[in-house]
Amino acid sequence: MSMNGCKAAAVSCKETLYTYNMFHMVKAFFPEAEIRQTVDEEQEPLVNLVLDGGSCFSVMPDLSVKTGAPDRDERKKQVTRQIYDYLAAYTGKRLAWGTLTGVRPVKLAMNRLKAGDGEEEITAFLQREYQVSEEKARLAARIAEREMVLLDRLDYKNGFSLYIGIPFCPSICSYCSFSSSPIGLWKDRVEDYLEALFREIQAIGALTSGRQPDTVYIGGGTPVTLEAAQLDRLLSLVEDTFPEAVSGKGLLEYTVEAGRPDAITREKLEVLRRHKISRISVNPQTMRQKTLDRIGRRHTVEDAVRSFWLARELGFDNINMDLIAGLPGETAADMQDTLRQIEALCPDSLTVHSLAVKRAAQMGQEKSEACNLEHREISRMIQDSADAAKRMGMVPYYLYRQKNIAGNFENVGYARADKAGIYNILIMEEVQTIIACGAGSVSKRVYPDGGIERSENVKDVALYIHKIDEMIERKRKLLED
Template identity: 65%
Template sequence: MIEISSKDTLYMYNLYHITKAFFPNTEIGQKVDEGQEPLVKLTLEGGSCFSITEGEINALTDRQERKKFVTRHVYDWLSKETGIQLAWGMLTGVRPTKLIMQQVETGMREKEIIQFLKKEYAVSAKKAQLGLEIAKREKAQLDLLDYDNGYSLYVGIPFCPSICSYCSFSSSPLEKWKDRIDAYMDALCREITAIGRAVQGKKLNTIYIGGGTPTTLEADQLERLLMHLGDTFSYGELKEFTVEAGRPDSITREKLEVLSQYPVTRISINPQTMQQKTLDEVGRRHTVQDVKDVFHMARKLGFDNINMDLIAGLPGENAGDMRDTLRQIEALGPDSLTVHALAIKRAARLGQEHCRIDLHSEIEQMVEDSAGAAERMGLVPYYLYRQKNIAGNFENVGYAKVDKAGIYNILIMEEKQTILAAGAGSSTKIVLPEKVQMENGKKSNLVRIENVKDITEYIGRIDEMIERKGEWLWR
């Protein structure tokens, strides 16, 4: 076991995640002791030890600067001990492009931004360049939006045909809730109506129906939702309408025909892998052929913006498996491709089973091969984010044709426009024009309002969910 101890909780989050990035399969103990000396101490399994004293950072009065100093010195020591340079250096946050965007908006030149990332955060030149390219593309998309009067809408459908072993989202097996879906839809439509009343006069820029798997709804339920959205909101300023069809085993021709009758501009058909052995192992109850059949069906019905998701590092897969998956995806020719490096969360079954994923060096090859396949399909990287416990300390990257970038995906990462969310487990993010005092005593211009995840609780407490948002929306 690796042991981390600190006098202050300020340092523990970064120290844990930096250490975990170097030693993903090693248990890490954490202890906060206000009376200990030194300030922080890290002891590896072999007995190697590193510490930082109070005296080394006394000259730094800002807490964030102190945290950055400690994180960087621990990173440098671990890198020297292991001989490993992490692709994203000491960055532990999930939104590296947000940091880069800040530098772009100050007018910093591109070479200066890359040097800044390398010097201040030990980011590799390759990832710094990738982050910069994406930040520039994100900015070009965001410049088209009205931050002050515009907003986006997320609608959550928390049901799936089955729960994948790596999944930590707010999803529930359809079979368990089949008799209560209409009750869920009643509550959801009430929340949507309340949001619609609150935003009259504002511009709806994007809609994203996610989950879960929205297409677990029957065709008539899906039509009810889409009709209610159309009756509630004005689409005059709508730039994108995404429905995450997701699981091929939930998609039928009838459901696709319903989607085609409404202003849905983008759908997602997500295989995650095109290896049947892996689909079976992670609990996806569909075949590789199902993916191909549904994709071709969607094309024939006129869908011209189809995204596909893949996961690099699924259990049992190697770089050869990923190359075969990419070969099959290239033959289909999606308009965008999102490649995730596997991240095991505690809420996922793999996490609960303490699955020790082999983070072999091939994960880097999988990521590189994905980028190459995307380039061959004419797709460019347009958004990027990272997750805790992500395989190989890599990233998730969205690639798209020049005119098919997912605007909502950029907004959810950059947090520059209000996103109002409806549904169990959904999260509203209200962007205020200036910082205000939060309940935790800190000042921020971003207000987060979480809906309860439990479906029964959501149905029973829908008035409370509406009221919580109303405290900010109707002020």
């Protein structure tokens, strides 16, 4: 039985405690399946699973997983393990990340590292408790060790990180689920958006009472969809609001995700350079022209190469490039060709994403291709990417996963020495307060005891402009005291 041998499944749970893990565990084994979930407090099984082929499996209460004992997290873990073991036997496949369904597997490794465990102990723990493969468990342990070193540079007491969102793109890629809009539809409202955004940035400056950010990340969307003069005004405002950090006295990293090659120009890069941006991204996603055309990216492979060398010419010495494994129509051979071209450029860091099926669902007729891509084919793409990164002198420094990710794999960032993206680690590890501004952004206040409080901005651009005072008030409540 292949991993794609089920088109529908029904899951009934006795408690909502199990619903999240059950949905994502079944989805990991059967990414194309339609899953119907119900909660029935009267049923005897803790979980009842029925697959469309007629196979069924029930997790019955017993001394170890009966309702109410042991604690909720342990019960959930045991029930998930039983469902995993059944599906692994049914399909003849084991998942690389075992029973883990969350987006931050390295957090488990980090917690063990803080408790004094070394690589071998962490690897054995992840294998034993979550059925993670030895390869992925060891990867998580090594990344945790590298993250620990980088995070030691942060000011946890008085520092924070600042995110600024520009929710516009030249066009919307067919796989994208982010809160971004084609710039052509908003050309007449960009100035209104910037006016609201500037007010929010200035409010953050006042609310942080002279504290300075450790890192600043401007993302989106595609920030360089802004005109050069607009970018200049934005970066000037950041400098005026946080002068000590941006002057070089305290800022560890200043990133602009330039992103789409079709929006990058010499004039815009010159603006970024003049404002001392230390790290940028040039993101082709693939170096196969047929795929670029297919997924709605309106640039050529040559545009990506041109943008990269233009940035090098202007003096940028920390350039990231993003790739996606599992794009529709691509094979491992296509990925190898892309990696060959990336190696010829030799960027300073490389982020390799596995296509998330939730995004692939927006591809219409291409959905089945994205879902049916063989597990071993994506595995080959992931391994080839790791090998290429190693040849370029990079090591993995951060990792995260997404819901319904293709092949149940992961997204990994690789970097040369001293070129790792600190903000990327902070997003995953949640150890420092991140104050985010712009439509669709999410701020996270991290308390000394590890507790996290979130504040979300509305996603709709027009609504963000209209409700900017409310967004600022949310920040005030989040940051008071």
